Amino acid sequence: MSIFVDESTRLVVQGITGRDGSFHTTQMMEYGTNVVAGVTPGKGGQTFTGPDGSEVPIFNAVDEAVAATRANTSVIYVPPAFAAGAVMEAADAGIDFIVAITEGIPVLDMARAHAFARDCGARVLGPNCPGLISPGKAKVGILPGQIVTPGPVGLVSRSGTLTYEAVYHLTRAGLGQTTCVGIGGDPLIGTKFIDCLEAFGQDPDTRAIVMIGEIGGTDEQEAAAYVQEHVDVPVVGFIAGQTAPPGRRMGHAGAIISGSAGTAAEKMEAFESHGIAVARRPVEIAELVAAALEGASVS
Amino acid sequence: MSIFVDESTRLVVQGITGRDGSFHTTQMMEYGTNVVAGVTPGKGGQTFTGPDGSEVPIFNAVDEAVAATRANTSVIYVPPAFAAGAVMEAADAGIDFIVAITEGIPVLDMARAHAFARDCGARVLGPNCPGLISPGKAKVGILPGQIVTPGPVGLVSRSGTLTYEAVYHLTRAGLGQTTCVGIGGDPLIGTKFIDCLEAFGQDPDTRAIVMIGEIGGTDEQEAAAYVQEHVDVPVVGFIAGQTAPPGRRMGHAGAIISGSAGTAAEKMEAFESHGIAVARRPVEIAELVAAALEGASVS
Amino acid sequence: MNLHEYQAKEIFRDHGIPVPPGKVVTSAEEAASAAREFGGMVVVKAQVHSGGRGKAGGVKLARSPEEAAEHASNILGMDIKGLTVEKVLVTPAEDIASEAYVGVLVDRVTQAPMFMVSSEGGVDIEEVAHTNPDAIRKLSVDPRYGLLPHQAYWLANSLYDDPKQIKQAAKIMGQLYRSFQAAGASMAEINPLIVTPEGEVKAIDAKVSIDDNELFRKPDVEAMRDSSDEPQAEIDAREAGLTFIKLDGDVGCCVNGAGLAMATMDLVKYYGGEPANFLDIGGSSNPEKVVNALRIITSDPAVKVILFNIFGGITRTDDVANGIVEATRQIDIGVPIVIRLTGTNEEEALKILEREGFSAYTSMDEVVEKAVELAHQN
């Protein structure tokens, strides 16, 4: 199994005709994702040609796309100024799961958009996230398909390329994944570590979990407490930003140490004190997972 | 029985120290309403002396009043600029039933306040309404207690003094009331004819209903359709404003004929076509109720 | 409170809506000079608080400054639905490729602002609503979120096919909503919203009604009040905190409560009379209000009798009685007064009135019948 996306995913791409949108739509289709529609206002009636020559219909609005194609998942590649609006449009059109890739959305826009999505009962992943991939089933977002492979590890991360690094080592070590989720680097994200832990907990195929955090906020600390209370499979953690100075935003809008809160040391300590094995280097992540799975299968 | 208020009503008066608030608190207490608290910001800790010398505690905020007195109903006498805020405060404090007497609240303020109250699960009566009275049980608002008497008639009205007129004749004709509700003269009111009809429908003691409408909007027409579908007891209707010219606001913010919509003739026709007896003069209301109750008891 | 077209356009312009320039003038000479300044063809438009200005001859196209002056001189002083035209707006004439309707108002049913748009513009939207309701697209705006971008697009998408025009119109929807909110409007409409042959979307007419309850906190909007076409009595009433509307009959009515006031007017009609006015003295029983009310009613020479109908709840009827006595001392009424008082402090009120020689009733039907009878006699 997998979480959030699988073979039943019917994807609509918001911003399908943009540079990023069209590139990644091709990538997602090549991976086998069921892309059923695209949306670009003013380009309704046109089609997007997939890598296998299939034509994906383009609509002016998400509600039209949903009505015509029964899309249930959306991925957003529209520019920051319009992206929060695109999230609300998707939620309003009845989309259940909305993946917001866009980086640079004003945080107060997202506060409203998250509230709106909650009111509509939609789940938002991101924004400013690489999306997610359930190996062999569906890829929604920008995670590279070639580095993943099916297997027993669930991975959740605040980072993009650092996730690739971790997955790369997992795959090389023969440790495939159920789903790899990039929850995003913004302060206000729709799906947090805990939500993913909960979902992995309901997936019998996920037999170990990797959690990749970074400086800023307290999500990792809360997730650590959740792990101890509710997670039955082994969890391996990694935190980026041990050398980050306080008060400086390390690229991600959410990666900032405010005063004495949100340091890497604090988070690593929380992990360890709640029974999460902490990798010191990215390459150790796969080693710890392998050891944990071996231990788990022995016990 | 009665609707919305009765012996279990524990009332907090918002704006208790104001001119209107203090006058009507005395009136309500004289009638026997269980006034448990008052609220005036900055006057917390003081008390309001009731007509029998009892002291009602005053709080700075509704949540404090609720915590201290388990108030479940609120009545609002604060000036228009602050009244929508007072509604939201009451809803936020967990008050179930909020009676907004204040006239002149900006309608866009009320759109927000109604949405907020809905989000909190609170019922709002009004604004710009005279409140309601369940004879012999509780009076919340400004309806004069001396003209009502317990009995089998439920009355719901958009008007204030016209309601007194109708009740006066009912009482003189020996037709007492379960509850008399003034729903208010504003365009955006929290409790409409249909809500009251529904509540009266669940009250076995209400054996006839009087519905007093006026020009503007389509609430009466919708209520008429509801009566035919769902109301088992006889209903008598009256509409004020047959001589009102279109496009002019007849005192109430909601009493305005827009284009050809919302005329008295249209509403009276809707009443008649849905089996509601229409009184041509206020005095006829009581006559028609008496006849209907006689007819009902004969059949 | 209704705004003039030129005032509504000012608000729209402040919020970025593309509105052609315009000049408000009060004389033919000024109209000519405005037309000369704009160059080309202009439209001269009567500025009165009334619909149907076009049908009444209050909107005219002028090919030259001279023609603009001629139209202005015809339109200024014109009577449109009982209102005298005091000002005209001179504005460049626009070439029109298509006309649409865009409006937003406070909807009672959804308890929220509601947009109505139609590609059938430049006509009476109510008529469209009756004859071709499918031609109108409606959208309720959640007051918690305001008009969302995809909603604006959805509305605009029903008006146009060209993506550029849809985009322009969607932007205008947002600007109209912000105008509506900022002005504290109960209604704001653009009719027509035009597309020029060059593909530009523009608002060439504008109508805004302000929620009177907003005015206390919107002094800039209150400053737009133009009472010049409003009856003096209604202005006086407003300033005295009364609600008064002048009607065509001869029975002056003074009632507490809007619903009872309407029912009283209806009863006057029922008994064969014609009400001279709607007047609600409101809930508080300030004797001064009664004096002001009587002063306003008696200023109408058509009034042949004055009818009081007071049901005392909050209003203390003895206060009203004192007000009547006080007023008759201050003002020369000149016509008979009939009074019905019932409710709070009724007995004392009746005593006060009797002491002063007034005969008072307690039945609404009786007092109205009596008033109509007196009106017919005088």
Added chain:
Amino acid sequence: MNLHEYQAKEIFRDHGIPVPPGKVVTSAEEAASAAREFGGMVVVKAQVHSGGRGKAGGVKLARSPEEAAEHASNILGMDIKGLTVEKVLVTPAEDIASEAYVGVLVDRVTQAPMFMVSSEGGVDIEEVAHTNPDAIRKLSVDPRYGLLPHQAYWLANSLYDDPKQIKQAAKIMGQLYRSFQAAGASMAEINPLIVTPEGEVKAIDAKVSIDDNELFRKPDVEAMRDSSDEPQAEIDAREAGLTFIKLDGDVGCCVNGAGLAMATMDLVKYYGGEPANFLDIGGSSNPEKVVNALRIITSDPAVKVILFNIFGGITRTDDVANGIVEATRQIDIGVPIVIRLTGTNEEEALKILEREGFSAYTSMDEVVEKAVELAHQN
């Protein structure tokens, strides 16, 4: 983006918050003349993007214009936490009866703006949060409704007992929230909010951080950017669309992705080195970005080696390789470059680099170890 105190005060003032007047000056003479203008005692305050100005001696009370000049001349040019003071604010000294703290920031947990207020003002609120958390009242603002009046009152009520002061403070809460929203802030705080002996509530210090993502649509706020105390390399990076933060080490890092960039820095440290910077070239694989990145890294004379760590997902590693080749043609690098490339188009990238004589790695650990080794050698 952090604003200076005087800029934050400007925004507060625009929204009605009572803020004492002030003058920003850059010389002792101007400070004296400002002090003379205000009369009485003034405070001279360093305007730098740093907390703890008081402790560092950057805030001084002056009894006379001469003393103001003296303080200004001491403070101007002063180094506060590595930042040079270029401007001071001269503002009248206020008598203080009590000090409170009022702040609003974007809270991750509630996904909404959150107010924090405390009657313990004028001190480090983080310390209060640790030592006496009950002294802080918190309120999450529902972004659908904004700060409601009763919520503002509830906050203010925890600061003061006097109804007048509560009322003033509640008003200031609303004004602060509107300032926060209008500026697109991620944090806005008044510390301290004082009460004068006369009972007036006033903001005498102000701190605002702007959400960088808002700047594209807030040109008036962007115009408040003061880069004078910012390293030139960071300014250049921002203009080139890169995220760069200068650190104290000697291993220049060039990475794609913020998380991987931090992990790379951490690994440098792990292997005994010190990173010279954080640099994220972002997701798109524009060769021009690589050229700019190298230009910025090499502008730091402390850099002894340059470490590339690129994991190609969207980023095409061949583009990065081309960028490196292009950059080394344009710029005289002067220090060794070690490169790790893996992922999309990895083989082509390695070919490009080999062709130009670069040796490239595919393991992150290996390349970092090599870089640290080279840094130690040079």
